Amino acid sequence: MKARRLLAVSGKEFLHVRRDPRSLVLAIAIPVVLLLLFGYVLTLDVDRVPMAVWDRSRTPESRELVSRFEGSRYFQVAQRAEGYPEVEEALDRGQVLAALVIPEDFAGKVRSDRSSVVQLLLDAAEANTATIALGYAEAVVSGYSSDLEVRWAHAKGLQGIRPPIDVRSRVWFNTDLESRNFIIPGLISVIMMIIAALLTSLTVAREWEQGTMEQLIATPVTAPELILGKLLPYFVIGMMDLVVAVAMGKYLFHVPMRGSLPLLFGIAAVFLVGALSLGMLFSVSTRSQFPASQMAMAFTFLPSYLLSGFVFSIDSMPPVVRAITHLVPSRYFVKVIKGIYLKGVGLGTLAVDTAPLLVFGAGLLLAATRMFRKKLG
Amino acid sequence: MTAPGGISVSARDLTRRFGDFVAVNRVTFDVRRGEVFGFLGPNGAGKSTTIRMLCGLLAPTAGEATVAGFDLRTQAESVKTRIGYMSQRFSLYEDLTVEENIDFFGGIYRIPSGRKRERKEWAIRMAGLSDHVRTRVAHLSGGWKQRLALGCAILHEPPILFLDEPTSGTDPISRRSFWDLIYSLSGGGTTVFLTTHHMDEAEYCDRLGLVYRGELVAMGSPRELKDGFPVERAEGIAPTLEDVFVSLVEGMDRAAGPVAEVRG
Ligand SMILES: Nc1ncnc2c1ncn2[C@@H]1O[C@H](COP(=O)(O)OP(=O)(O)O)[C@@H](O)[C@H]1O
Ligand SMILES: [Mg+2]
Numbered sequence: 001m002k003a004r005r006l007l008a009v010s011g012k013e014f015l016h017v018r019r020d021p022r023s024l025v026l027a028i029a030i031p032v033v034l035l036l037l038f039g040y041v042l043t044l045d046v047d048r049v050p051m052a053v054w055d056r057s058r059t060p061e062s063r064e065l066v067s068r069f070e071g072s073r074y075f076q077v078a079q080r081a082e083g084y085p086e087v088e089e090a091l092d093r094g095q096v097l098a099a100l101v102i103p104e105d106f107a108g109k110v111r112s113d114r115s116s117v118v119q120l121l122l123d124a125a126e127a128n129t130a131t132i133a134l135g136y137a138e139a140v141v142s143g144y145s146s147d148l149e150v151r152w153a154h155a156k157g158l159q160g161i162r163p164p165i166d167v168r169s170r171v172w173f174n175t176d177l178e179s180r181n182f183i184i185p186g187l188i189s190v191i192m193m194i195i196a197a198l199l200t201s202l203t204v205a206r207e208w209e210q211g212t213m214e215q216l217i218a219t220p221v222t223a224p225e226l227i228l229g230k231l232l233p234y235f236v237i238g239m240m241d242l243v244v245a246v247a248m249g250k251y252l253f254h255v256p257m258r259g260s261l262p263l264l265f266g267i268a269a270v271f272l273v274g275a276l277s278l279g280m281l282f283s284v285s286t287r288s289q290f291p292a293s294q295m296a297m298a299f300t301f302l303p304s305y306l307l308s309g310f311v312f313s314i315d316s317m318p319p320v321v322r323a324i325t326h327l328v329p330s331r332y333f334v335k336v337i338k339g340i341y342l343k344g345v346g347l348g349t350l351a352v353d354t355a356p357l358l359v360f361g362a363g364l365l366l367a368a369t370r371m372f373r374k375k376l377g
Numbered sequence: 378m379t380a381p382g383g384i385s386v387s388a389r390d391l392t393r394r395f396g397d398f399v400a401v402n403r404v405t406f407d408v409r410r411g412e413v414f415g416f417l418g419p420n421g422a423g424k425s426t427t428i429r430m431l432c433g434l435l436a437p438t439a440g441e442a443t444v445a446g447f448d449l450r451t452q453a454e455s456v457k458t459r460i461g462y463m464s465q466r467f468s469l470y471e472d473l474t475v476e477e478n479i480d481f482f483g484g485i486y487r488i489p490s491g492r493k494r495e496r497k498e499w500a501i502r503m504a505g506l507s508d509h510v511r512t513r514v515a516h517l518s519g520g521w522k523q524r525l526a527l528g529c530a531i532l533h534e535p536p537i538l539f540l541d542e543p544t545s546g547t548d549p550i551s552r553r554s555f556w557d558l559i560y561s562l563s564g565g566g567t568t569v570f571l572t573t574h575h576m577d578e579a580e581y582c583d584r585l586g587l588v589y590r591g592e593l594v595a596m597g598s599p600r601e602l603k604d605g606f607p608v609e610r611a612e613g614i615a616p617t618l619e620d621v622f623v624s625l626v627e628g629m630d631r632a633a634g635p636v637a638e639v640r641g
Contacts, residue, residue, distance in 0.1 A: 008484025012473065019472045211468040215529075218432050218462035219485045220454065374454070376434050377395075 001224045009221070009229025013203065017233055027199060027234075031191045031241045032248070038187050039253050049133045050078040051098040052090045059107035065118070068144050069100065074136040087121065097123045098133055110148060131313070184255045185341040186310035188245040189333045192268065193275045193304045194297070196238045200279030201289075201296035203230050204372070208287040217374040227284075227369045231276050238272040239265070258344030264337065267350065270357045271333040275300070277364035284371045304330035329360040383410040385537050385568035386431060390440035393426050400426040402591040403440060408570055408584075410536075413563050415582035416572040417622070423591040424572035425465050428541050431570065432462045445537055461530035465541040465572075467522050471515040475506050475525055478514060479532065486533035500528035503558060520547040527555070531562065538562065540571040544578060556581055576619040587622055594625050 017023045055062050069075045078096050081087045087099045101119040109116035120137050124130040207213040249255040282292040308330035325331045332353040339345045386408040393401040401423040408414040416424045429435040431444055433453030442449040445459035469478045479497050488496050501507055504524035544552045563569055579585055580599050587595040606621045
């Protein structure tokens with residue numbers, strides 16, 4: 001492989017992009033628009049979820065729990081119910097999205113230092129809202145629960161406090177409960193995947209369609225020189241998209257970044273090579289722009305949107321689907337990018353998810369290079 | 378680098394089929410170093426298919442060939458370092474300028490940096506493109522595009538040049554300067570293999586192969602071909618290459634019968 005040839009291919013490819021308004025739009029405008037659109041419209045923040053309360057306990061303890069829901073900006077107690085038929089009707093009619101049922105023995109158990117259970121009913125027709133409302137409800141309940149423990153400990157004159165009960169990781173890592181904070185990082189990975197694969201899916205196919213490939217394959221250029229040379233400008237574009245996306249996340253959506261930025265860019269580079277190589281593989285194997293771009297779209301958009309854990313939690317998927325997600329590179333990158341953004345974890349923790357990205361990147365790049373034939377027909 | 382005996386290109390029973398259809402049928406010939414060798418035949422005769430096989434772009438179905446001493450079946454990539462190719466269909470980058478196209482191929486052929494400038498200026502001058510260096514190729518006329526394609530094909534001074542219908546669609550003046558260039562390259566030792574379907578142009582070649590329906594029906598210098606095939610003509614008028622070609626082809630068609638006629 002000769003650097004001179006590789007750079008000649010890259011330089012030429014860069015000129016194509018610069019002169020083709022279509023690819024400029026695809027490379028720069030679409031990522032920004034997608035981020036704005038999803039960032040503002042699809043953020044999953046739920047506000048003032050209407051809820052019904054059936055307080056069967058009617059004690060100071062139960063009233064305090066209800067008042068905490070009333071005090072939360074995420075809930076609004078819209079209805080007091082007496083009995084399940086009433087609760088069900090309110091949910092069925094859509095008057096409320098959630099219902100809290102406090103059992104009769106609630107106060108007794110709390111006072112006697114035994115754990116108590118409250119029931120939360122959710123209208124899961126809107127799964128996202130329900131999931132998030134559940135997270136908020138858990139936060140409210142566990143907040144109350146740990147306050148009770150502190151009080152209990154003081155009453156007993158104890159210094160130590162028992163570990164809080166029922167604190168879920170979702171709430172833990174996204175303490176201000178801003179769904180934007182986990183939507184934006186996931187969104188960045190989805191956009192990178194789609195744009196990268198789409199851009200490269202056109203490049204080799206265009207040369208076959210326009211006939212310029214016939215001239216090119218009559219030269220001593222080798223498959224690695226051609227494929228890597230063509231990837232390079234799109235790699236630079238993909239990284240620029242990432243810079244823009246990270247900057248928008250910080251300055252527009254105020255998503256806190258807890259981890260290392262160089263680490264994020266390093267692992268993103270690996271992910272990007274995989275995404276670019278996937279588009280290249282379609283371009284090389286179909287030799288035709290339309291099917292190649294269709295395949296790039298089909299193999300990136302839905303999988304990276306639905307199966308990456310970006311919006312839908314992988315843990316709550318059926319086992320078969322969960323198994324399939326292991327074949328979706330975005331799955332690993334979403335985990336990496338959320339880990340860096342929200343938890344600030346380092347490479348040690350991320351290695352498990354970086355390794356599959358390396359395998360995908362190297363495998364797809366090798367496949368695209370091997371698939372390229374310097375022959376007509 | 379040339380094979381012993383000064384043979385640049387050598388084909389033996391070279392054959393290419395597309396499915397059942399035989400596009401090139403057991404073609405055998407040699408091209409000597411520095412020779413201008415022409416493949417003359419009508420559209421669909423198999424000229425482009427032959428040239429593509431010799432450039433290593435298309436795998437032969439059967440037979441063998443050596444180009445610049447390299448075996449086409451096993452060393453096609455080595456062949457590509459020794460040849461310049463100009464395809465029948467214009468295949469440079471329309472969205473790039475003349476200069477950018479030349480620079481690109483200069484990089485691909487790794488022209489030494491010391492010679493880069495000189496080769497580039499030579500190619501631009503030779504193609505008569507000095508006034509259009511920064512013009513996008515899409516805005517050039519057909520004749521100029523062809524000159525640029527030729528310039529890019531000879532940029533790296535290949536010992537063997539394959540030109541597929543290099544003058545089709547160009548004006549007589551371009552054609553004339555093209556032939557001046559071909560002769561000067563050939564005088565410098567470059568082997569030129571070209572295809573054409575213009576009978577008059579074929580006269581300029583040192584040697585010719587007449588191809589029809591995938592077969593090489595006659596071979597020799599224009600003089601030999603005209604002398605060797607007696608054609609009925611009015612007394613005192615010398616037969617042209619066209620007369621030779623037509624009489625050969627008519628003989629073939631008669632022998633092949635009406636089925637083959639439909640095929641053509
Ligand atoms: N890739 C291909 N697939 C099928 N048939 C082909 C292909 N390339 C050429 N042919 C056929 O082979 C014959 C010879 O074509 P070609 O070599 O292009 O002829 P020429 O260059 O002499 O006009 C034609 O009938 C053409 O249709
Ligand atoms: Mg042809």
